[in-house]
Amino acid sequence: MRRRQKNEEKKGSPEWMTIYSDMVTLLLCFFILLFSFSEIDVQKFQAIMKSFEGSLGIWEGGKTIEQAPNINADNLPENMSTSDIQEQEDFKKLQNQIETYAEENNLDAKIVADIEERGLVIRILDNVFFDPGRAEIKPRAKEVLLYIGDMLKLEEVKDKHIKIEGHTDSDPILYTNLFESNWELSGMRASSVLRFLVDKKGIESDRISFAGYAYYRPVAPNDTAENKAKNRRVDILILKSSYSKWEPN
Structure with missing residues (x-):
């Protein structure tokens, strides 16, 4: 019988890929946990996004962010800084x-x-x-x-x-x-x-x-x-x- 070469490569993904994917999954769970404890100020978030509008040549094809009213504001204008x-x-x-x-x-x-x-x-x-x-x-x-x-x-x-x-x-x-x-x-x-x-x-x-x-x-x-x-x-x-x-x- 022909002896198997010691340097023969194993089939499948490298072992480091498994470790890396586990780490990414844990990080994702961590950020989801942080997000669940946070509160989003919609008006402030929209103001930040508004500052990018036009400067990077994006958002022209359509809106990718749903505009929701801020329940903590009294009908603030959308263009407020x-x-x-x-x-x-x-x-x-x-x-x-x-x-x-x-x-x-x-x-x-x-x-x-x-x-x-x-x-x-x-x-x-x-x-x-x-x-x-x-x-x-x-x-x-x-x-x-x-x-x-x-x-x-x-x-x-x-x-x-x-x-x-x-x-x-x-x-x-x-x-x-x-x-x-x-x-x-x-x-x-x-x-x-x-x-x-x-x-x-x-x-x-x-x-x-x-x-x-x-x-x-x-x-x-x-x-x-x-x-x-x-x-x-x-x-x-x-x-x-x-x-x-x-x-x-």
């Missing part, structure tokens, strides 16, 4: 904090937080802050402003500009002779809030401004006592980064 989405989420977080604070202090009917085009608006009815026809901040209002001042110094908004806006109703001033018109009253009230935030909470003076609009920017028609009460307010506005600090609106 990652920083815009993060800013919106930060505003939403602060809005929830303000609403919780107002509810816990029985002020939910007098303090409202809303996210608008310019940014986050903290709207406070004037009777929380001031007596009729006056611009001196009431003692209880100072507690509210101290809380809001702490929020304005949070990491999420510490680089945002703050605008204080005073508003009145259309009635002429009857309770005092200190102010010639609602223009002076609304401006002085906004100035009082600004000075308190700067003096008592150390808000940087270069990131805060004020304006008085009298009754020319109502949130409701000045036709009933209830609507007029809504218009007598001070708005503390945290501007979006896309708005200039000297934005007149």
